[in-house]
Amino acid sequence: MATYRFTVDSKRVSVDAQPEMPLLYALRDDLGLKNPHFGCGLAQCGACTVHVNGEAMRSCVLPMSAVAGKTVTTIAGLGTPEKPHPLQAAYVAEGVPQCGYCINGWVMTAAAVLKKNPKASDAELRDALAGLKCRCGTHVAILRAIKRAQTQLA
Amino acid sequence: MDRREFLKTSGALVVSFSLPPIEALAQGAGKPALVPTELDSWIAILPDGRVNAFFGKMDMGQGLDVAVAQIVAEELDVGFHKVDVVMGDTLTSCNQGGASGSTGVSNGARLMRRAAAEARRVLVERAAEKLGVPAAELKVADGVITAGEKKTSYSELVGGRYFHHQVEWNKQVGNPMDIKVPAKPKQPSDYKVVGKPLPRRDVAWKVYGTDGFVTDVRRPGMLHARVLRPPRVACKVRSIDEASIKGIRGARVIRDKDFVAVVAPKEWDAVRAAQTLKVDWEPMATPFPPMDQLYEHIRAAQVVKRADEVKKGDVNAALSAPGVKLVQAEYEWPFQSHASMGPACAVAEIKDGACTVWTGSQKPHFVRDGVSRLLGLPEDKVRAIWIAGPGSYGRNDAGDAAMDAAFLARATGKPVRVQGMRADGTAWDPKGPACVHRARAAIDATGKVVAYEFVSKGFSRQHIATNESQPADSLIGQTLGVPPKPNQIFGTPAESYGFENKLLGWETIPQFVDHCSPLRTSHFRDPVGPEIHFGSEQFIDELARAADEDPVAFRLRYLTEPRHAAVVKAVAEKSGWNSLGKGKGIAFAERNGTAVAVVAQVEVDRASGRVWARKLWVAHDCGLIINPEILRTTIEGNVVQGLSRTLFEEVRFDRDSVTSVDWTSYPILDIADAPESIDVTLIDRPEVAPSGAGEPTIRVIPAAVANAFFDATGVRLRRAPLSPERVKAALAKA
Numbered sequence: 065m066a067t068y069r070f071t072v073d074s075k076r077v078s079v080d081a082q083p084e085m086p087l088l089y090a091l092r093d094d095l096g097l098k099n100p101h102f103g104c105g106l107a108q109c110g111a112c113t114v115h116v117n118g119e120a121m122r123s124c125v126l127p128m129s130a131v132a133g134k135t136v137t138t139i140a141g142l143g144t145p146e147k148p149h150p151l152q153a154a155y156v157a158e159g160v161p162q163c164g165y166c167i168n169g170w171v172m173t174a175a176a177v178l179k180k181n182p183k184a185s186d187a188e189l190r191d192a193l194a195g196l197k198c199r200c201g202t203h204v205a206i207l208r209a210i211k212r213a214q215t216q217l218a
Numbered sequence: 219m220d221r222r223e224f225l226k227t228s229g230a231l232v233v234s235f236s237l238p239p240i241e242a243l244a245q246g247a248g249k250p251a252l253v254p255t256e257l258d259s260w261i262a263i264l265p266d267g268r269v270n271a272f273f274g275k276m277d278m279g280q281g282l283d284v285a286v287a288q289i290v291a292e293e294l295d296v297g298f299h300k301v302d303v304v305m306g307d308t309l310t311s312c313n314q315g316g317a318s319g320s321t322g323v324s325n326g327a328r329l330m331r332r333a334a335a336e337a338r339r340v341l342v343e344r345a346a347e348k349l350g351v352p353a354a355e356l357k358v359a360d361g362v363i364t365a366g367e368k369k370t371s372y373s374e375l376v377g378g379r380y381f382h383h384q385v386e387w388n389k390q391v392g393n394p395m396d397i398k399v400p401a402k403p404k405q406p407s408d409y410k411v412v413g414k415p416l417p418r419r420d421v422a423w424k425v426y427g428t429d430g431f432v433t434d435v436r437r438p439g440m441l442h443a444r445v446l447r448p449p450r451v452a453c454k455v456r457s458i459d460e461a462s463i464k465g466i467r468g469a470r471v472i473r474d475k476d477f478v479a480v481v482a483p484k485e486w487d488a489v490r491a492a493q494t495l496k497v498d499w500e501p502m503a504t505p506f507p508p509m510d511q512l513y514e515h516i517r518a519a520q521v522v523k524r525a526d527e528v529k530k531g532d533v534n535a536a537l538s539a540p541g542v543k544l545v546q547a548e549y550e551w552p553f554q555s556h557a558s559m560g561p562a563c564a565v566a567e568i569k570d571g572a573c574t575v576w577t578g579s580q581k582p583h584f585v586r587d588g589v590s591r592l593l594g595l596p597e598d599k600v601r602a603i604w605i606a607g608p609g610s611y612g613r614n615d616a617g618d619a620a621m622d623a624a625f626l627a628r629a630t631g632k633p634v635r636v637q638g639m640r641a642d643g644t645a646w647d648p649k650g651p652a653c654v655h656r657a658r659a660a661i662d663a664t665g666k667v668v669a670y671e672f673v674s675k676g677f678s679r680q681h682i683a684t685n686e687s688q689p690a691d692s693l694i695g696q697t698l699g700v701p702p703k704p705n706q707i708f709g710t711p712a713e714s715y716g717f718e719n720k721l722l723g724w725e726t727i728p729q730f731v732d733h734c735s736p737l738r739t740s741h742f743r744d745p746v747g748p749e750i751h752f753g754s755e756q757f758i759d760e761l762a763r764a765a766d767e768d769p770v771a772f773r774l775r776y777l778t779e780p781r782h783a784a785v786v787k788a789v790a791e792k793s794g795w796n797s798l799g800k801g802k803g804i805a806f807a808e809r810n811g812t813a814v815a816v817v818a819q820v821e822v823d824r825a826s827g828r829v830w831a832r833k834l835w836v837a838h839d840c841g842l843i844i845n846p847e848i849l850r851t852t853i854e855g856n857v858v859q860g861l862s863r864t865l866f867e868e869v870r871f872d873r874d875s876v877t878s879v880d881w882t883s884y885p886i887l888d889i890a891d892a893p894e895s896i897d898v899t900l901i902d903r904p905e906v907a908p909s910g911a912g913e914p915t916i917r918v919i920p921a922a923v924a925n926a927f928f929d930a931t932g933v934r935l936r937r938a939p940l941s942p943e944r945v946k947a948a949l950a951k952a
Binding site: 086096105138190207 | 281418421422442609610639848851855858859862881887889890
C-alpha cells in the first residue's frame, strides 16, 4: 500500500492503494465518482476513459503508480450543464447516447483529438476513434455530434 | 432521474431514498393499493400541477419515456414539460411487462393514454360540479379549467391528493395488461404534442455525468461481490481452497452448493479475490461439438418440437409438379451474445425482512418476483428498482446479477453490489440461438412462384425464459439445483408474400447442456428476427433472380399487404434503386404491425475481405408516429447494431467452453465500419394505432447486406456473419 496524491476534476485528492490497482477503482470506489465506467477492464472498449495530463487514457488498466502527481479529468470535469464542452453540448443537441454507458470513451477521446486537430476530417476522426465500443450502435449520431462540435471550435 | 437523490457522505456517494415529492405521492398515506384498477396507480397530480405518470415498462435509452410523456400530456391537456414519467420501480408502478418486444408504445403507452384521458374526464366532471357549469361547457388548457370567468385547475381539484377512482382492468399482467375507461381518447387530428420532435430527457445527465447508472448505486456498509463462473463448462464444485485468498484484505468466500462468490469491502479486493481463488470444478466432458460442425449438428439433431405456423395449399405437390424450376438454399446463423457495454451490475439490501434490489434489468417487476422466490420472501417484501444499466437488448446478464446480489445480501447480512467481469457479459450471458434455415420454392414456366417453403431449425429462443421471475431461469437457481424448464419456441418469417402454396415452420432441438450452460439461449433484440430474415429475405432475392426479375419488382408483385408494398416502394424511390450502382440490396419484413424495408449499398474489399455497408436507406411504417426525431435515432441504432450482428458477431466455443470472452474474441462493429449515411423515410399513419420501433429494423439489415454483397460480387453468403475471413475465403473459391 502506498499513498497517491493527484488531482481529479480540479480537486486535490489522495488515495491509499496498491501500486498495481487501476486508477478506475480509485475514482469509483475510493473517491465515489459516478464516472468513468467499468466496461471491460482490458482497455478494449473505452467506457473508463479519462484525461491524464490532457491525454485520453483507459483508467481500467492505468496503475496507480503511474498516476501520482498527475492531473485527471473525467467527463464531469470536462464541462458542466452551465459551461459545457462543445462536444457535450453537441451530444445533447443531437440526442446521441442510447444506454449511454460508452459515453466517456467517445467524448473524452474526441475531446483530446479535437484539441490537437480541431478540423479533423471524417477519415481522421474514424481513425482516431478506432477501437472504442458503442453497443447500441449510435456511431452515426456520434460522428454527427463531433462534426457539430467542430463548427463550434472552428 | 430526479426521483433519486445522491447524497455525499464520508467521501462516498450514497443513494438516498428519502422520497422526494413524486414518490411521496406514489406511496403516501391513504394511497389506494397499487393495483391496475385504481386510477391513482397510473396518474398523480402534484400540488404544483405537475403530473406523474407511473409507467410499468421502461425506457432502455430510446426515448420511450418521452413518448409516454407526450401521450399523457396530450390526453390530459397539460404542458409536456409538466409530465414526469416515473418508471421501473415496483413500489410505484404496476407490472406492464417491462421492456419487451417493442411494445413500449403499442401496449404500454396505450394504457397510459387511457388512464390520462380518464383522469381528464374525471377532473372535468369534478370541475363541473365545483363551478356549477355543465362539463361540456368547460375548456381545459395546461391543467386550467375554465368556463367564461369561472376557473379552477387540476392542482386545485386533486393536487397532492388521490383520485380514488376505479377503472376496469383486463386482469392481465405484463405486456397485455390494459384498462378500459369511459373516457374517449382524442382524435389524432386534434393532437398538439403527439407527433412533435421533443427531446430526450436522459441525455444531459449521461453527457455531464451528473447522475448515476445502476453501477453507481452505493449503500452504507456495502460489500463488493464477484460471482465465479467456471472456466470450462461445469455444474459442480468439488472443492474450494479458501486459503488461496487469505492475503486479500477483507475478502471471503460465499458458497452454497455450486454457487460460489467472493465478497470484500473494497471493489478491487473483490476483483483480486475472484481472480485468485482456487476452485476445483468438476468439468463436463466435451459438452459442445467442434465449432466447425455446429450447423451439421443442428441439421442432424433430433427435433424436440415442430410447428407449421403458415400452411396454405399443398407445397410438396407443387414442388414436385412437372416442368417447374426448383430453387433451394440453406442459411446459417451463429450464437450471438448481447455483449452489453458493461457486464451487468446489481445492488441488494435486506433490512427488517424486506429486500430492495437496484437492477439494470429491463423487467424489474419480474426481478421482484424472482428474488421473492429465490429468498422465499413474500412479494410485498421485495422491491426492485430499475436504474439505467450498461445497455439492454433482451434477456442479458442483468437478471442473473440481480438474483446474485439478493442472494449475497442475505448470505452476508450486508448490502451487496455485484458486477461481472467482461467475460460474464460476453461468455456467460444468455445467447441468441444458432440456427439453420431450409428454403425451397418452385417457379413455373411463366416465371411465377407456385410453391414456397421456409423452415427454421435451431435452439429454442427460450431455453431460459424471457424474464427472471423463476430461479430456474437464472444461473444461481441452476447452481442451487433448480432445473430449468425450457419453453420450445422459434419463429417464422413475417411477410405477406401471396404464394399460392406456402409453408412456414420451425423446429427446435435439444440444448447442449441442460443447466449452467454459457450457451443457454434466450431473447436477444428482435428474438430470431435477424436470424430468420437473413435467410428468408435472401431467399426471396434468390427467387427473384431465378425468375429473372428485379428484387424490388419481384417483392411488389407478391406482397399482398398494401402497407408492406408501400415501404418497399418508398425505400426504392428514396434510394434511387433503379439507378443505384453495383452493390445494392433490398430486404423487407414486418414485425407485429410495423413494416420496414431497407436498401443497403456495400463496398467489398477483395484483398481484406472487408464489407462496408456505406449507405443505407430505410422506409419505416409503425402507424401513428409519436416523436419523429427519437424514432429516427432509434432506427439508426437498429441499423448499426444490425450491421454489427451481420458482419462481425459470432460466439466462439471449443469443446468445453465459450471462448468469446471479451471484445477481441467477440468483435463488434467499429466506427471505421459505421455507414457513411443512413437515410430514414418515416411513413406516418395517424389513423393506425402505433406499433413498435425498438426492434423491427434490425431484422432486415442482415439480408439487405447479404443481397448487396451478392450484387457486388456474384457470390452468395448464406452463413453469417459476413466476416472478413469468411468473405475472403468465399471470394477465393468463387
